[in-house]
Amino acid sequence: MTFFSRLLHLDRLESEAIFILREAAAQSQNPALLFSGGKDSAVLLHLALKAFRPEKLPFPLLHIDTGHNFEGVTEFRDETATRLGERLVVAHVQDSIARGSVRLASPLASRNAAQAVTLLEAIEAHNFDLLLGGARRDEDKARAKERVFSHRDAFGAWNPKSQRPELWDLYNGRLQAGENFRVFPLSNWTELDIWTYIEREKIALPSLYFAHVRPVVRDGEFWRPVTAVTPAAAGQVIENRVVRFRTVGDMTCTCPIESDAADVAAIIAETRLSTLSERGATRMDDKVNEAAMERRKREGYF
């Protein structure tokens, strides 16, 4: 005998995420919600409001700031926290560099992987025992393997070869001192689910998700944005193209796609037809190595 619930697709995903958010808050002493200003974290924050209002959120928002942010994203992050009256904790990769815990090969090198170090330092400094993140299993083949309640050892490391069993929706959030959980309420959402939910709930996003003109250079299959930290190399031709971002990450590794989708409805239409995955189309950090995401996660990354 099997059973089903007759909720509609997005209602089912929404309700599941709210359930997970409430379990995460109830089973931890000192949780935080990772909020970068990106679309997934904006959806996650919206769901957190649905899970906990009219009360204040039972956790602060936490951003691991590489200092290499696209224009408008940190402003969006700060305005959102202020508008909601919620506490925002920002941990800076720059501070880890100053402390010497992060050493970059060159001043303009990507700070993407260094985020794990700063994240672990923030966990220790604030005694966080559970971090809520907006990662989705459809993003990457290592993420596709991850539990909703993902256990991390005292070094913040994910051990994909011995994950804790996770039965039904009975989440076991018990920890030994020093360990932590990463909890992913959006595990079962796809990129298309995220956009259709943003449309339904009218969730605000930073403007760079929508079509705009931007100076870019061609870099293999990518249009690499030309910015202060990613200047054009000698001989590269700077072009002004109409683009939008599918993901918002560190400037050094995130590329926009050519698109004239200027509103959410147009983005949904494009997403339905897309033949490239979200990370495949936009992330240079994953191109370095087949197992780039898995390795970062084993080092404590989100």
Added chain:
Amino acid sequence: MTQTKLVRIVTAGSVDDGKSTLIGRILHDSQALMTDQVDALSNARFSRAEKGDLDLSFVTDGLESEREQGITIDAAYRYFATPETSFIVIDAPGHEQYTRNMVTGASNADVAIVLVDASRLHQGALKVQTRRHATIAHLLGLKVVFAVNKMDLVNWSLKVFQEVEESLKRLSRSLGITNPAIVPINARSGDNVVTISPAAPWYQGASLLDVLQSQGEGTDLSDLPFRFPVQRVVRVDGHKLEAQRGYAGRVASGQVAVGEAVFVGPHRRPTKVSRIETYDQSLGRAEAGQSVTLYTEDEVDAARGDILTGPESSYANRVIADLCWLDDQAWDPRRRYLLQQGTAAITSRIESVLHIRDMRDLSEVRGGQALKLNDIALVQLHTQTPILADHFQDNPKTGAFILIDPETNQTAAAGMIRGVV
């Protein structure tokens, strides 16, 4: 938004029988793979495919060690949709060492595809792991569909297929699975996976994907008795006299309307629902699957871990349950375990092992005081306080529980309530 059916599928069966390849094939042939993902497959290290071909098992075998060793270690989740159905496909490992990951995947699925390698049977004898996985899938209440894979290696021989079919029917009978679909396939090339192939003119049935799509949905959870595990207590206007407490949670089963009576805990303290709230709405009624906050007419002093029920409920502190033991540490009869049911964690002891299933012939071995990794057993449990005694087969939401080792925090066992003492 139109209603699409959700089907959650898990693969099962012995190591190397072709589960991951099958999932890769289904996604590939349903145009559910992105161009860059296919490109990544063709350049992948450790690929077992011949030149110019793709190793489709790598669609889900995404971990470095999985590719290197050519086996699946943990379950992968993939999502795709046909016009009628939205699918979650969970590719589980076949290796015995990782059975707990298969149980994890199966607990989140409605249908299991149990694969058998047609070329590796002797007189149709099934492997132990095939029997174990079919047993687990059935105990967890999944529908079981069989796929006889690698038919190319036996030249699509009807005789071989019939031998395997006979064994699968015997296995089904001993488990109580009625009329299972049994589909001959080649996962590597896709014959009979998404579309019917001319390779087996003798096969009259539907393709595997069609069989999966045509599975009935079963019972509507809203039609079961009302169950609402409290996740958190909400205090509104805490400083004022009219301060009110609400109970946030997700309706596990059944439905509830404003004005209806609900009952709290083993003493079944009655009260009435006064309001049903979500973030931006007041509802007249809530049904299975919805996350809401319930307010009651009286202060009933419910807390996280309590389950609000409708009028039908029974509690017991001795239950009979099926257990899948998942922990490397064997059961220690002197120790207590935390039983997590809904949002409650209750101290419990396993009082006796009634029987353990022998996976070689599925016979039930009586007694014994040992319960170790991968054992499937029927046990008698004693809980410190009475628990809701819903039978798993009647209500999988509240009939399920896990046992947690309080020393190590490991999830030691998956449990399904079958009766009371």
